[in-house]
Amino acid sequence: MTGLEFEKPVRDLQEKIAELKKFTSTSEVDLSDEIEKLELRLKKLEDDIYNSMTPWDRVQMARHPNRPTTLDYISYLFEGFFELHGDRTYGDDAAIVAGIAKYHGQPVTVIGHQRGRDTKENIQRTFGMPHPEGYRKALRLMKQAEKFNRPIICLIDTKGAYPGKAAEERGQSEAIARNIFEMAGLTVPVICVVIGEGGSGGALALGVGDRLFMLENSTYSVISPEGAAALLWKDAGLAKRAAETMKITAPDLRALGIVDEIIPEVRGGAHRDAKRQAELMDEVLKPAIKQLLTMEQTSLVDQRYEKYKRIGGYAEQTTGLKD
Amino acid sequence: MAIKNMFTKQKPKKIKYATIPSEAAKQDVPEGIMQKCPKCKKIMYTRELQKNLHVCFGCGYHYPMRAHERIKSLLDEGSFRELDAGLSTANPLQFPDYEEKIAADRKKTGLNEAIVTGVGSIDGYPSAFAFMDSSFRMGSMGSVVGEKITRAVEEAIRLRIPFIIFTASGGARMQEGVLSLMQMAKTGAAFKRLSDRGGLIVSVMTHPTTGGVSASFASLGDFNFAEPGALIGFAGRRIIEQTIREKLPEDFQTAEFLLKCGQLDAVLHRSEMKEKLSFLLDIHQTGGGER
């Protein structure tokens, strides 16, 4: 059982209940009354704990090794997913998966960061941290979707773009910048969902769209809490404090007007029931696509522009230099 | 007079309703009852091999496949309407011995040229098609191949249907010199035209797809696929080795190598080809077409 630190009281109680159940089944003594009481207590405890998660708790949840990945959601939500490879220039980056599929009968292009589900796969997929060719593959398939008038769904789940020598040589910055630039002008609906970690520009390169959704326990940030702590206070150990300060949780981003809607998670986190989690995502995704498909291409692009134009906090004084 | 008329005989565009295999092509059964896999040396019944779409039972080696066999393996029965079957070379450069070579290959293959084009359907979804056949002059591209592809693309534009091409070619046809080179531009321009009208283009590269063919229409699909083990590349291995004075890796310029290099959308086994193409045609029913 891979539990997180803050869930320990829940785990302890669950263990105790299991123990009593086992005891009841093997002995003459009937403890069902006791068990029932404890189960009620467990429910209350779960309510208490999962309803008051701190940002740091959510960071742990977003990074949970068993958290459902892009391919998990693809298998539950889409029919006939046909994976397509390569940037037609340099390589095929396994840190991003992309392809075409049907969503409730509607052809769509699906693109997402892909973490590995074990060490071997993580190495092959560079822990879901893309190289420029990954972003260029994504862009190639977005342009293809545009040509054939298919909506695009992007699933975001990365610590960030891969920090490496080869990535820089091949233009990591240019690849991210190009995606932002081109996504702003796509004439088809683009829906982005943060399913795990939304790490910086590496996440945003799949993240400029008409709707941005976040799973309840996902995070989206300009830098990892560890990175921020190291930069701000020269101490990566202060990551917890950074997480609280930086506004990286779904409720925080909703309050800032960046996220359009929060997708509720299965109690205790998406990893408890990936299939159910996919259903919860479906409930938000389906009406959103339906609505966006009714929009004209130009108003789609204009609306997207307005969406991003609104974001930012500033004060303005009249200078008299311009009116 | 249009420039092309200086080189090609004026013939009305013929549409043949018969399905492709001419009598000669039907008789072209590979040698003998048994065959040995060139890769794993497994001995197999030719009949069984044919039924298995010419894929080795032992190692999955994909034998070259004749155009008419591909049509049979992929298209709905009786749906294929061949285009421009009557087009043949006029030896535009008066290249010595060229006509004799063409005549010999015609006899050998039952084809007029290295490509069969037409309109048909897969699981009921209509599309224009081009199937190159490497048993005719190594599938090399001269004026006829270029013209037939271009006309098939024009037919796709006219009917507002997708265009699917199976390539198999050693490249440009030397006997037609620079006219061959220009077929790259002609076919490329046709592809651009179809694409700009929202048309779907699928290219499936089969063994071998090299030189001027890989450097033109074969690489211009919205989807570029290849069969396993297919040799795909621009310059030949020997030339590269001589130039860089290095031994190239074993898998250099194979379909799998190209997939790693980001050049292909997928490598598709022959057994899944029909299903995948059918899915692509299905998914582009809505959303495709003119914008």
Ligand SMILES: [Zn+2]
């Ligand atoms: Zn074999």
